[in-house]
Structure formats: C-alpha cells, structure tokens
Amino acid sequence: MPNYKQFPLADTAEGLTEAEILSWRVQPGDEVTVNQIVVEIETAKAAVELPIPWAGVITELHVEPGQTVEVGTPILTVDTDPGGAPAAPSGNGSAPAAEAPAEEEMKPLVGYGSKTTVAKRRARKDTTPAPVATAAPAPAPGGYVPLAKPPVRKLAKDLGVDLHALAGTAGGGVITREDVQRAAAPAPAEPVESISGVLDERRVPIRSVRKATAKAMVQSAFTAPHVTEFLTLDVTPMMELRDKLKKTPAFAGIKLTPLAFAAKAVCLAVKRTPDVNALWDEDAQEIIYKNYVHLGIAAATPRGLIVPKVRNAERQSLAELAGSLEQLTNTAREGKTPPEDMVGGTFTITNVGVFGVDTGTPIITPGESAILALGAIRDTPWVVDGEIVVRKVMQLSLSFDHRVIDGQQGSQFLADVGALLSDPATAFLF
Template sequence: MTSLRQFRLPDVGEGLTEGEILQWLVAVGDTVVVNQPLCEVETAKAAVELPSPFAGTVTELLYEVGTTVDVGSPIITIDTSGGKVDVAPVPDPAAGDEPEVEAGLIGGPAPGGRTSVLVGYGPRNTEAKRRPRVTGSAAAARATAPQVLPGADYGTGVAEKPALLPDQPQRAPLLATAPDMTVKPVRHGGLEVGRQTEANARDELAPTSRRAAPGRGAPRPLAKPPVRKYAKDLGVDLATLTGSGPGGVITREDVDAATAPSSSSPSSPLTSPGSRQEGAVVRGTAGEQRIPVKGVRKHTAAAMVASAFTAPHVTEFLTVDVTRTMKLRTRLAARPELAGVKVSPLLFVARAVLLAARRHPMVNSSWDEAAQEIVVHGQVNLGIAAATPRGLVVPNIKDAGSLPLAGLAGALADLTATARAGRTAPADMTGGTMTITNVGVFGVDTGTPILNPGESVILAFGAVREMPWVHRGKIAVRQVTQLALSFDHRIVDGELGSRFLADVGALLHDPGTALAF
C-alpha cells in the first residue's frame, strides 16, 4: 500500500518566512534515506541543504528550481511504503480510461462510503489546467454580449484603451480627470451607460506607437504574468509571438527567441548575449540592468534600513600607529602553535576588541524595545562581516572572548572560508553581540559602518599603510591604520564610546598594553 509523505519547507533560521530553491539534489524515482540532502535552499541568511526526514522513493517535486517558497509549504512528496514507484505519464482524459482515485484524495472514496469533495482534503492529485481559448462560433456568440476586452499585449508599455466589440455602446471607466477635462455621459437606448472624458475620446483617434492586435476583438495572448512583465521590459509585442507552451502559452524562451539577433544582422548592445547577466533584465538604454532583490541581499537591505532608522548612530574615528603590532604578527606567525592558520591583522583587531569589551562590558549590549530595557550580554559573540557572491553576511564566533589567540585565529579562518563558500549555517548568523567590518582588505581607509540590528557597536578596520608619522620626536615611516566606531547612542554615550575606541587603539599601538587589561 502506498504511503505518501510530504516534506514541508522548514524555518531554518529565526523567523524566516520564505526560501528560494537553488537546486534539487534528487529526482523523481530516486530512493532516499533519512538525512540525505534533498535540495539546496537560499534563505534570507544563507544557502543551506535540507536533509530528508523520511526514507523512501521520491514521487513528486512540487516546485521548480528558482521558485521562492513560503515556509511551511510542501516541496517534495516521498513514498515511505518501501515499494518501488513507477513514474508513468499522465493518461489522456480523452481516451476515457481515467485512473482510479486513491482513497482519501479529492474524488476518491472516504470513510462511510462517502466521496472526498472538500478542497484541500488530502494531497494534491491533479494539476491546474488552463481553459481552452474561445474560437470560432463560440467567439462569435460572445461578441453579441456587451463586453470590453483588455489590451492585447505589452508592446511598448504605452497605455491604450481596450478594443470595443462591433455594435457595442462606448463606455469609459471611472477615472480621476484633470480640471480642464469635460465629462460627457454615454447613452444607449435612452439610458446612461457610462461617462467619458474628451481626453479619452481624443486618445482613441490618436495613432498609437505600438502594433495593433491581430484582428478586431482578438483574444489576449496567453502568457503568465512574469512572462508578460519580461516581454514588457524588453519591448516585445506578445501579439506577434506564437506560444510554444501547453495550449499555446507564450513562454520566456519564446520572448528570448524574439529578441535574439538574426544571423544576417549585427548584434546590438541591447540584444547581444554578452550584454545580459544571469538574473538581470536589460531595459531602456543599452547597458542598463535590473537585478531582482531577494535572498541574502533582500534581508541585508531590510536589516540596514531598520537599523539606520531605529538606532541613533554616532561614529568616531581614530588613526593608530600599528607598527609594533605588525612586527608582533611576523614573530607569532613563526611559532609552532600557530602553524597552519592565517595570522592576519584582523586577528589582532579582534583580540583588541575582545579585551576592550571586557574592560567596558556596557558596549556588549542590546536595546529591548518591548521591555524598555538594556540587555548586557554575558559573553561576546563576535560578528565578522564577510562579502559573498550572494551579498553581505555577518556570521559570528560564539563566546569569542574565551578563546586563546590560536583558537581565535582558527575560528576566523573557518568563518571566512565557510562564508565565501556560501555554506554558513543559519545558527552562526544569529545571536551576534558586536561586529567588526574589515574594509582595509579592499584598500579603503575608513567609513561609517551601520550597526548590525540588535547590536550596539560596530568597528570598521581600515587598510594598514606606510605613512610619515611623528615617532619619538622625529618624522619616520610607520605603518598606520584608521579605526571607525559606530555605536547606538541610546546605550553607549560619547564618553563610553570614546574610551572603548581609545582602548582598542592603545592595544593595537602597543600590544604589550594587553598585560594591563
């Protein structure tokens, strides 16, 4: 007996509402075991693989790659009965041999001799089908009824009035008219059937810049809304295309074929394959691109807007001579306990931040708006901003203050490598208490960083450069960097922020100062 189980998209983070299916790792007919990865999903925080909670045979993949799915929606169906599932084509209803509906499904037998008729009762066992296009005598019959057809296509995006059927009274929708427009009633058979402005009447007589739909009163071309928008962005008239999809539906490939350059004409910047990036839409002038905002980038944008307009930011700057720290870095990199790990300047900045936070614990706090309280955290979960192909992520090292220098170096190396590979676990990006952003790796001196939501301080670490510096009363070439500290002024006032930044600078200027902390 078949036993079908559906796996629903889980909330793999804290409060996530949706995820995009990047790729399926199984196919229909595959046998899976418990904890075998089923698919890779990109959430607002990371790309993760979802393991199977069931063992059995895959019978259905409910969504295609690239689809954004709400948390809690079924994404895959697995037969857990242990029997082999034969994937057969859907029988043709016209042949008259329809398969028997399984008990519990819509249209099948139910307990007590009844028939399951409730929508949503049991798993889905049918596919939505588009109604056939009205043609021939049926279209002629519909022409006798007074109706207004919608616009035929998305040619150039220029607004056009719907085409009227023959012998149909002219009507106009209720529009907000300008003061200089004259509204006239439209009458038919002695009755007022609508109102029309003189501006609308003139629009009907004015020539349009797009090609008219083939045939008066022709049906609207069949295409899904995303395809219609795609065609509109590229300036393609759907009425000129022949759909290759089921039932004559126009697909995205049909639109691409219409915009592809012919072999006899040179490629233009607008239509050449190299002028478009994957996931981007070129519209307007040549070279303009539009990239959908989703996944990590969408979450980052929302978080930064919420932070910028919620927490009152203050930023302070400090220029530091870090020549001694750079010399210490060279000596420590040769020690056996640090062999195999990267001893970077970021390691010493992180160590200085952790030591200064131990001296000023109030900076390791967050603002609880609901309770109207300041929460001082017991440990430092140090976040490191990392740039990835999917956008900016901020994974954090849990209880970083308890790690020795070698352990902190290893944690930093693992964190950055995992983030760049797009494999950061959602748990590693939650619960952060303060953040460091290393803009120096890009050759940038400083900036004004925005707080990670829920945190009270963030430190920007700039590039280390050789610069003329007053050292022991003389001008000398020293290695210098700039620090920028942004903090939430509701929690950290100017004095506390200044003392914390000064302590970080002192530790980087003279690492021996750490003995006094």
C-alpha cells in the first residue's frame, strides 16, 4: 500500500528557527529520487537548496512560495511506495494522513550541514475504513460540519479562521488552503495618494535577511555599549605599493583592492591588541580571547546586508587574502554563500567607501567586539614636510564594545591599522 512520508523544514544552520519558501523544484505527481533538490528556501543567512531523503512521488505541497515557516513544519508529502495496493479511503476521500519517517538515521544531505537527526515512528493507526468526517471537529449548532483536510484544519486553527464560516471552493464544497488564507488575509488598506493622484508609498513584507539584520542590529546596539573613534590618514604609499604589486607575477589575475590591505592590516594589528578580537560572554561572565581571526566582510547583496567570513584570515598572505575576498564577495552577491560561512566571525570590516561615503559609525556584529569602517579614498590637500600637496586620503572609523575594549586598546588598534595603511613598511615591526 502507499507509504506517505512528510518532509519537514530542516535546520540548515545552527540556530535557524524559520525560513521562507522561495521556489519549488517539484509539483504534485512528480517522481523524485534520493537527494534530489525539491525546494529552495531563504534563511536569515543565505538561500539554500534542500534535497529530499526518499525516492517516490510527490503527493502534496503544503506551503506556497513566499510563505515563512518554522523549522520542523512539514512542507511536502511524498509517497515512497506509489506502486503499492490502494490504501483505505479517509472520510473525505483524500489520501490518508502522512506517517512520520520510520525510526532510522537520516543521512546528511546536501544543504543540511553536518547534523543527523533521528525520527521516531508514530503508533500505527487502525486501518479499518473510517466513517465520514471522523477527523472533523464537533458540528456547529446548526449541524454543519465543514469539509477540509487535516493540514487545512491546522492552518485554519493557527490563523484563527472559523471553518464554519467558509464556503469551500473545491469539488463537493471542500475547503482548501487558499480559502483559509483568503479569509485570514487582512482587508487591503486604502492606498495613499498625493494631490496629483500618484501613489506615495509602497509596502514590502519584512522577511529573511532584512528581518534577521534588523533583529541583530537592535540586539547589538542595545546590548553592547558602543564607542566609535575616527582616524584620517594619507594612504598614498599604500596606493603606490598596490600599483607595483599588481604588475608582479604573484598578483597576476588577482583583484588587489584597498580592502585587501585593510584586511591584512587588521590581522597584523590584532596581534598587538587581542582585545578587539575577543568576546564578552554574559552567561559565563567571561571574556573569550580568540587566537584566530575569522574575518567578516559586510557585503551589500540584492537580498540585503550579509556578513560572510574569511576563515583563519591571519594565516593568509596579502595575495591569498585578496583572492579570498574576491571569491567571498562574488559568492555573496550571487546569493550562494553557504550557511556555515555566515557564522563564527571574530571581527568585521565594512567598506562604505565603495559608495563614495567618507565615514560612519558602524554597529558591531553580534558575537564580536569591534568593527572597522573604511571610507572613500579621495585626492585631498595634505601637508607634507611643510608643503601643501595633493595626496590620497581616507578615513577609518572603529566601533568597539566598551565592556571588552577600553579607550586605550581601541585607540592603539586603530592607530596600528592606520600606520600599516599609511606606511606599509611598518608591517616589519609587527
């Protein structure tokens, strides 16, 4: 007989609680194989493709594209034995409720990280044909029992919709998921128009990356006491060195940017001021000093702001860092950053200079203690040996958690980064 299994939304990254369904790669009636990609979801960290652990035929999709669901929520049903004998019909003629996966270890799948889960079998139900509407709630005073499948009933309960008040649009008056969603949707607000008759506002749901970013920034701003310091410096020597290095074989085919120099400067300066690479652990009442630099790079993408990490950046040469940064930013803009590359950072750089901005007061990434902002590099009058000359000038700003980093440590670190960028030869002193 058919063997129905429900496929739940998996935890694709540590701490994931919900995700938005972006698009389905299958439809009811499609045959699927083990580890076949069936859906693309968008988490707070990245877009992820999910494979299915069973082969069979898709019987139902429970979630529409654009909906956000919690981890563990069934998102589709698959019949893993479509060639079996017909099952006993349920009261409303629909397929029997999907049975949970058998008690077996589910192997790690693409996009699921390294976790494995064990699901337990539910107690088997009596296979005797059920009378009509056994799954239905008690009749209303008038005696009417609405017809709807169990997942639709659950949706109605979650959304606070009274099924007795709905007229089903499916055959036989069966209430569908769409009927419930329409009933739950708020009445559309009257559009606001200007005197000229042109719409003056646009409303966009807060989802995925934007929602996660907002939550993280509010948490950081109101948890860590931020202090921001600024430094203006002449980076002409750095730009001259950049021009020379770009012509050498070691940098052939590598995009060497000021960001790469800043990343290398941060890794060197951390050695003298490890406080900026530490973490305040409120629960343990400890300060955790990291002996590695997982360098986060704030990247603007079509999906919003994300901060992928360069692992063990302190071990990489300038050329290796430049290559890592190029690959990291390209992957982020394509929306293909793996979830594991979005967690565990120790320090972040945000390059606002690419937008022509001189400086800013960045908010610390949660789980870290400092963030460095790079401003635009501009031709600016500068005093050199008592003479005013035109130089390449930029501004740095460092925000840090004053619980971990005192003004002396923050100033020391910012001055060291500035010295390395304004005179790269000082790297020999670190």
